[in-house]
Amino acid sequence: MSYLHINGIRKVFGDVVATDHVELEIAQGEFMTFLGPSGSGKSTTLYIVAGFQDPTAGDIRLRGQSILNIPSHKRNIGMVFQRYTLFPHLSVAENVAFPLRVRRMNRAEIDDKVRRALALVRLDGLGERMPAKMSGGQQQRVALARALVYDPPVLLMDEPLSALDKKLREEIQHEIRRIHQETGVTILYVTHDQEEALRLSDRIAVFNQGKIEQVGTGPQLYASPATRFVADFVGDSAFLSGQVQDMTGTGATLRFADGTMLRDLPLHGAGRPGGAADLMLRPERIDLTPGRGREGASLPVTVEDVTFLGNSSTISARTPWGEVLAVRLTFGHPLLGQVRRGDRLTVQWQAQDAHAFARD
Amino acid sequence: MLSFLMPARRGSGLGMALPALVLLLAFFVVPVTLLLTRSVTEPQPGLQNYETLLGSATYLRVFGNTFLVSGTVTLVTALIAFPVAWLLAITTPRLAGILFGIILLSMWTNLLARTYAWMVLLQQTGLINRMLMAVGVIDQPLQLTNNLIGVTIGMVYIMLPFMILPLYGVIRKIDPAILQAAALCGASKGQALRRVLLPLAAPGIASGALMVFVMSLGYFVTPALLGGTSNMMLAELIVQQVQSLVNWGMGAAAAFILLVVTLILYALQLRLFAGRGV
Numbered sequence: 001m002s003y004l005h006i007n008g009i010r011k012v013f014g015d016v017v018a019t020d021h022v023e024l025e026i027a028q029g030e031f032m033t034f035l036g037p038s039g040s041g042k043s044t045t046l047y048i049v050a051g052f053q054d055p056t057a058g059d060i061r062l063r064g065q066s067i068l069n070i071p072s073h074k075r076n077i078g079m080v081f082q083r084y085t086l087f088p089h090l091s092v093a094e095n096v097a098f099p100l101r102v103r104r105m106n107r108a109e110i111d112d113k114v115r116r117a118l119a120l121v122r123l124d125g126l127g128e129r130m131p132a133k134m135s136g137g138q139q140q141r142v143a144l145a146r147a148l149v150y151d152p153p154v155l156l157m158d159e160p161l162s163a164l165d166k167k168l169r170e171e172i173q174h175e176i177r178r179i180h181q182e183t184g185v186t187i188l189y190v191t192h193d194q195e196e197a198l199r200l201s202d203r204i205a206v207f208n209q210g211k212i213e214q215v216g217t218g219p220q221l222y223a224s225p226a227t228r229f230v231a232d233f234v235g236d237s238a239f240l241s242g243q244v245q246d247m248t249g250t251g252a253t254l255r256f257a258d259g260t261m262l263r264d265l266p267l268h269g270a271g272r273p274g275g276a277a278d279l280m281l282r283p284e285r286i287d288l289t290p291g292r293g294r295e296g297a298s299l300p301v302t303v304e305d306v307t308f309l310g311n312s313s314t315i316s317a318r319t320p321w322g323e324v325l326a327v328r329l330t331f332g333h334p335l336l337g338q339v340r341r342g343d344r345l346t347v348q349w350q351a352q353d354a355h356a357f358a359r360d
Numbered sequence: 361m362l363s364f365l366m367p368a369r370r371g372s373g374l375g376m377a378l379p380a381l382v383l384l385l386a387f388f389v390v391p392v393t394l395l396l397t398r399s400v401t402e403p404q405p406g407l408q409n410y411e412t413l414l415g416s417a418t419y420l421r422v423f424g425n426t427f428l429v430s431g432t433v434t435l436v437t438a439l440i441a442f443p444v445a446w447l448l449a450i451t452t453p454r455l456a457g458i459l460f461g462i463i464l465l466s467m468w469t470n471l472l473a474r475t476y477a478w479m480v481l482l483q484q485t486g487l488i489n490r491m492l493m494a495v496g497v498i499d500q501p502l503q504l505t506n507n508l509i510g511v512t513i514g515m516v517y518i519m520l521p522f523m524i525l526p527l528y529g530v531i532r533k534i535d536p537a538i539l540q541a542a543a544l545c546g547a548s549k550g551q552a553l554r555r556v557l558l559p560l561a562a563p564g565i566a567s568g569a570l571m572v573f574v575m576s577l578g579y580f581v582t583p584a585l586l587g588g589t590s591n592m593m594l595a596e597l598i599v600q601q602v603q604s605l606v607n608w609g610m611g612a613a614a615a616f617i618l619l620v621v622t623l624i625l626y627a628l629q630l631r632l633f634a635g636r637g638v
Contacts, residue, residue: 074546
């Protein structure tokens with residue numbers, strides 16, 4: 001039995017379907033991230049877990065028990081919001097003590113828990129400060145302490161770092177990881193930032209248009225994306241458009257505009273001979289070589305442009321039929337610094353790094 | 361170059377405020393000084409006007425009535441205005457616009473007309489008494505005019521906008537996510553109201569309450585029409601002293617006491633809510 005079960009959640013606003021058949025089982029202590037663009041249904045799903053919205057259909061079960069009929073304030077769930085939501089009239093310590101006060105805990109216990117929660121987020125000694133006198137990063141740390149002080153079974157985080165600048169964001173991502181490890185709390189984390197998702201999560205659920213496209217660990221999503229959307233959203237990728245020539249047990253053959261054929265490609269989605277399909281290649285998973293290249297996993301290209309980035313170069317390479325794909329050469333590559341515009345070279349890849357996606 | 365518009369150093373920008381200062385001096389400081397002077401010089405020099413006002417049971421009852429009515433009006437107004445302001449802040453812009461229209465329309469309607477309307481509604485054979493009797497809540501008509509109940513009802517109605525508007529101002533600025541956070545922290549609706557919403561709305565409540573209380577202290581029309589002669593309030597006393605008895609000293613003393621009470625309340629509010637907006 002899973003710890004938290006998001007069971008077939010569907011939410012309809014008027015005639016807009018915000019989420020549809022969202023199904024997820026989350027283990028105790030897991031760090032699960034909902035990744036997707038805005039409007040993909042990830043926040044709606046989180047709000048339904050929080051109890052701010054009721055689903056049109058489906059159930060949320062915690063340790064096997066439905067929590068849908070429990071109002072927000074009795075769900076005992078912790079949450080850190082996108083906007084700063086500290087109570088502005090209360091000091092840092094009073095903010096963290098708030099959940100304990102409304103639970104009518106005794107004074108000594110409250111003081112002890114508040115002290116430990118502030119130590120956890122490394123704000124010891126700042127208890128007397130007012131929220132308005134703190135930086136955005138500090139305010140989100142206080143919010144985190146306030147959400148964890150009552151030992152909730154689940155912690156929800158709704159893009160908590162989106163208001164912070166990049167450097168601070170990375171610093172607090174570290175803190176969140178550490179706090180997750182120290183407390184072992186189950187976390188549902190919403191973000192549209194794939195880097196943040198990859199850095200933090202045990203598993204990632206990729207949302208698109210109200211549905212989950214794929215659930216898996218970061219490396220799984222990166223190495224074997226189930227859909228074109230996931231391939232596009234997680235990691236960098238180039239898509240070359242072709243046509244399905246035929247399909248066999250080992251994969252599909254794609255034919256490109258100039259007649260080039262590539263065989264035995266794993267085809268995702270409902271492909272059919274004659275239908276359109278895209279070949280996905282990641283810039284850092286393809287190689288550039290002056291030679292002939294690997295049989296069946298290479299293409300002759302012409303160099304369009306070279307962008308030098310210090311420890312790597314990104315090369316725009318044009319295929320024989322005119323589409324452009326990016327190739328990343330990292331430090332140590334024999335061709336780094338050698339490639340010039342107009343060079344005729346070959347790109348090659350490992351068979352498992354090429355994925356074909358049928359277009360609807 | 362526009363440098364001649366810029367103050368050359370701190371403090372020398374006072375020149376631009378000079379007309380306003382002169383205006384304040386001519387129309388505020390001078391009259392108040394004259395008022396104070398009259399209250400201690402007429403009919404003869406001394407503090408006897410203040411002694412009479414603060415020493416006799418009759419006049420103390422006038423002060424008592426004034427503070428009782430003003431306090432009740434402030435409290436009732438706040439209780440009604442808070443949910444209205446809350447509704448205005450959370451509802452759709454369309455409905456909020458309609459509600460604002462209703463509130464402002466009542467504010468812009470002639471004061472006398474509104475007070476006479478209340479007289480009609482509240483009198484023994486008025487709509488309210490007849491309705492209550494028809495429903496069977498009462499057998500005898502209630503005495504709702506010519507007493508402080510009538511004054512309170514009439515004044516609450518008139519003062520409502522002055523409480524709703526500042527309250528709306530502060531409530532509108534409260535991020536709804538803060539209340540969601542309170543709920544997830546475990547606060548019931550009542551706890552969220554008491555521990556979060558009310559403290560955050562406090563500056564608005566205070567400025568609305570100050571406005572309503574101070575306006576009520578010196579209000580004349582409604583107490584005069586709905587109150588009757590046996591329940592005099594301070595403004596009526598001043599009018600009586602000046603108009604009927606031509607006792608300027610006494611009227612000035614009463615007005616000056618009113619001013620001092622107002623200033624004390626204002627100072628209190630500034631002290632309690634300094635730097636908290638509104």
